[in-house]
Structure formats: C-alpha cells, structure tokens
Amino acid sequence: MRARIVFAWDTPRARSLQAQVQQVLSDVAVAFGHSFVMKDERMGVASVEAYGSAMTVETVEACQEADATLAVLTHPDGLLELAQGLSCVLACHLYEEWPAGCDVPLASGLMPQGVICYPLYADERLRDAAELAYALSGHGRVREIPFDGSLRENWLAATQALSARYTTTLPVQVTLNDVLASLIADPTGLGVVFAKPQAAQTLAAAADALCGGLPGHQRFMGDKCLHAYVDSQAGVNSLSPSALAAAANLLRTSLNLVREADCVLAATANVQQTAPEGGLGIDAWERISQQIALAGELLHPKG
Template sequence: MAYNITLIPGDGIGPEIVAEAVKVLDKVADKFNHSFLFTKILMGGCSIDEYGVPLTDEAIEIAKNSDAVLLGAVGGNVGNSRWYDVAPNLRPEAGLLKIRKELQLFANLRPAYLYKELQKACPLKEEIIGDGFDMVIVRELTGGLYFGERETKKVNGVETAIDTLSYNENEIRRIAIKAFEIAMKRRKKVTLVDKANVLDSSRLWRKVVAEVSKEYSEVELVYMLVDNCAMQLVMNPAQFDVILTENMFGDILSDEASMITGSIGMLSSASLGKSKLGLYEPSHGSAPDIAGQNKANPIATILSAAMLLRYSLNLTKEADAIEEAVAKVLSEGYRTVDIADSDCEKIVGTKEMGSLIADRI
C-alpha cells in the first residue's frame, strides 16, 4: 500500500537526522511491501531564507494532504542568528506553532524510556534508576501561554510585557481523554501535573480531569504540583506511567525526562489531533553547533518514525520492527557520542547509526 509522508528537514541537524529516518523507513517499505512517497517542504529558518516567512500556506496544504508529517528540527542560535532579529511571528519556531495549529494537533506524546544498555549514560544514581522507568508525557499543545494574547507596552512609564495563559474546559477535556486512553493500554495510572495552589487555569484542569476520570474507573488519578514533579522525575522516575499536563509545563518536563533517558537525542514525540494525521519529531533542537559534522544522534527521529507508523498509518508490526532494531543496535554496543560512556569502543556517526538500525530490520 502507498502512503504519502511530508518531510520537514528544517534547520541545523534536521536534514541529517531526517535522512537517516528515511533510510530506515525505506528498509521497512522493502521488507513489508509498502510504498512511502516522500514530499519535502521548508519550515523554520530555511523557509525564512527562501520565502521570508517560517512556513508558507502552500507548505501547510501539502502537509494537510498527506498521511503523516515527519519533522527534523527548526531554529538556530537565538543570540546569534539573523532569524531572530525580527518580530516573534516571523521567527523559525513560529512555523512550528503554526503547523500544530493548522493541523489541529492538540496532544503531544513524548515517551521516556530507559534502555538497559544506556543506564551508564543516565545521570541518575543506580539506586534511583533501579530497574529503569517507562513513562509517557501527554502535553496539551495548542493552548496556554504559548498561544495566549501577548504584548509589550509602557505602563506608567515602565516597559511591561504581558503573556496570557488561558484554557477552556473543552481543550482540557479532549487532551484528558487522550491521556486516559493511553493509560488504559499501559499501567493504568495518570498523574495530572499543574500549579493548582496558585493558578485558576490549573484549578479548572483539576475539575475537568476529575470529571473525565469517572469514565475510566480502572485508571488511578494522581495530582502533583509541577515543582514537585520536576523533583520527583530525578528522585523516583519509575513512579510515573502517564503524565498529563498543560503546554508550558509539558515543554519543560519532557526535556527533563529526556535527559534522564541518557540523552535528549533518544526522545521521540508525536503530535496528534482527532484525525489520523500527525506530526512526528525528535524532542531535541536543531543543534547548529554540530550541524554537518555527522555527530548528531538520529535515534529520536528514527523512533519518531516508528510512532508515525504506529499512530498515523496503523502499521504496528512495522513500528515494532524499528523499535526492536534500535534496541538490538544498542545491545551490540554501538553509540553516538552523546550516549557513549568512557569505555565505549563502538562510537559511530549519524549516518552509520542510521545504517546499522536499517540493516537490522
């Protein structure tokens, strides 16, 4: 069967890691008798250079008419880039916010799993790691501070910046349902992370999520303040199954979770809506300091491609094959530099890691 996949290589290391994911997807297509038709579009700094905007309407239409979208990374060095000396809506990351909104992707799934082979790369002590951890962070993606009204103005002669955080019950309910559905397929525990001791928006989250939880009596619901959650992630990560939270909290916590897996280069993600169309991307940034040097870890992007197969194309066996290939390569001792310990003798580059994983499918 043929599937249309939109590719957004993006900026920095984006083109390199997307190329390796495509290499793996091509191997899947050969082995399982599928046809993946790839169409590239520009987004981020490269789109600004070409068109003057981070994402064109034409690019959005191509993405909308595909079965899934695979993204590398967008942006550059904020303090040292021509892309940032402009209005916020013209900066590279504005393209990412726009495509999420246009594709109506309100749920971001970020698995954080510690491979046994990478325990030495985990910065936590062995007694904290224990038998490892396996969690999914479900982050609301189209509301909150990132999409609220904002302005900078003079107030009584003092320059003042205002960012508005707002959520309505419908936005909260739909992401809560996603989280509980995921929990039902896992260990049946949802931890709602908020700041309900301070924020009205968090208190609404608690009210709506409690209502949703009544429809999932098998799932345990736990409430946790965001500052405590940040601490618990490095004290006892194994306690978490599904973490449900709002946009900004999820952005921060998922990066923290990625580091305790050994490297942010290991964390995949899926952004989903009501339809099968989803946007899949690694959780790390564009890393312009190592772009073009064959140093980037492509595993997060390759695992994102596996999520693409699983959630948008319903190709479960094929997704399993990619994840098993990644585990096999790691078990054989191969590492990119970001996940290598001092004793590692099999350090490989971006291209080599992609080829190794493809060869084991």
C-alpha cells in the same frame, strides 16, 4: 501499504536528521513491501520576513493531502501554524525523564496543551522542565498538583530564577479532580500540568481516552502531525537516536504500522546493546538496516 509522507525542516542540521528518518522509512518500506512517497518542505526564511511566519499556505496544503507529516525543526517558527492547519488540537506527553538533547526553545514551539511532567528530576533537568513550563505559559496555563517535601523544595529552587524573567506567570495550584473536570469539559485546554507520577498517569490516561486511546507516552497532535527533536549531541557521521524514535513513532501513530515500528525499535536496541557504552556509532545504521531487512525476509520470504 501506500502512503504519502511530508517532511518539514528548517536548517541544515534539521535536514540531516530528516534524511536519517527518511532512510529508516525507506528501508522499512523495502523490507515490508510498502510504498512510501516522501516529499520535503523547507520552512521558508523569506516567508518569515514577508509574513512573520515560516509556514506557508502551500506547505500546509501539502501536509493536509499527505497521510503523515513529520516536522524536524531547530526553531519553533511556523510550527503552531502547521499544527493549526492540520486541526491538531491536543498534545499529551508524559515525561518520565527529560529527553536528552531536548532544546527548550524548540520544545516551547510545540502545541502547549497537555504537557504533563513528572517533577522528580534534580538540578539541571528540573530547571529545564520548569523553563519549558514557563515558556509555554504564553499559550496555556501552568498548573501544579501540589507536592511536598524534597520535591517541593527542588521545584521552588528551579523556579526561583525564572520568576524574575516571567513576572506575569504564577503556577496555579489545583487538585487532580479539578484538572480532570476541566479536561473533560475542554480537551484542548489542559495547559501545562506538573504532578506526581500517579496523578500524571491518571491525567495521561484520561487524555488518551478522550482522544482515541493513544499511548500516554507518545505526543499526539491529531492524525497526521508528529514532531521530533533535533539531537544536538549527535556527531556528523553518527546515527541519531532521535531519527529512529521519530521514524518508529510515525510508523506507529500516523500509519498504524505497529509491527514495523516494533521492528525498528528492536533492531535499534539490539545494536545499542553491542555498541560501546550503549551508543550508536558510525556503522550503526548499516547494522540496523540489515536487521530490518532480515525481519522483513522472515515475515515475507521471497520465492
């Protein structure tokens, strides 16, 4: 397969993760006989000063011409303009657990439609999820399918402090049927919904059905645009799990290379199982790369 991929990044930290993603894709291309032409686009500081946005027309046009785009950012500046330029109209992510290392200001820059969260966390992670909901409230509604008992108490405790900062935001209580009806009428206006697991699964399935049957646990923003969080926990010399997840998602979602994506995830899991405390050490990438190459050789023997 021949594919053109554009990477957008903004800071040296994001560039480091982008380089790791690019290395994953390069090894996959060699192992499976693909040809990936990869191009970098830096989100411009000068553009922010001149136009109020980090996204330039040239970058949007480059992404429009590409087969896949991966934005690896530490700040949300320019992200909405990029998504709009690529006609990305719906993002749906079902969070079973708040992503480790997820930066709330970064996440708030994502397209807000269809962020569905399980309100099952405790303490800090629930507060992070609540803050994301309020941060997104400037772009979409915050709706809540009522839950009770300890879940309700945890949610009220998490939002109590936020209410003083976001005085114009009041979560609206709705029924599952109300949300489903609005989703069918306007798939781009789902907004932010907090719900119990069963209701969240139902909404994710409905959003998937309306947008081509993509997996409910993946964020999708049209055919080309995919986003990765910069993992602040990763050391300078260590391989970030975010890079592997981003590469696998791009292969699966944007390029429809399911087998290759499964190979990356399987190789990662194999290395994690043998690493101290299930982590990824300095030599992790070399070991993962060897497993990807072995899988490619088994599937496409040379000679």
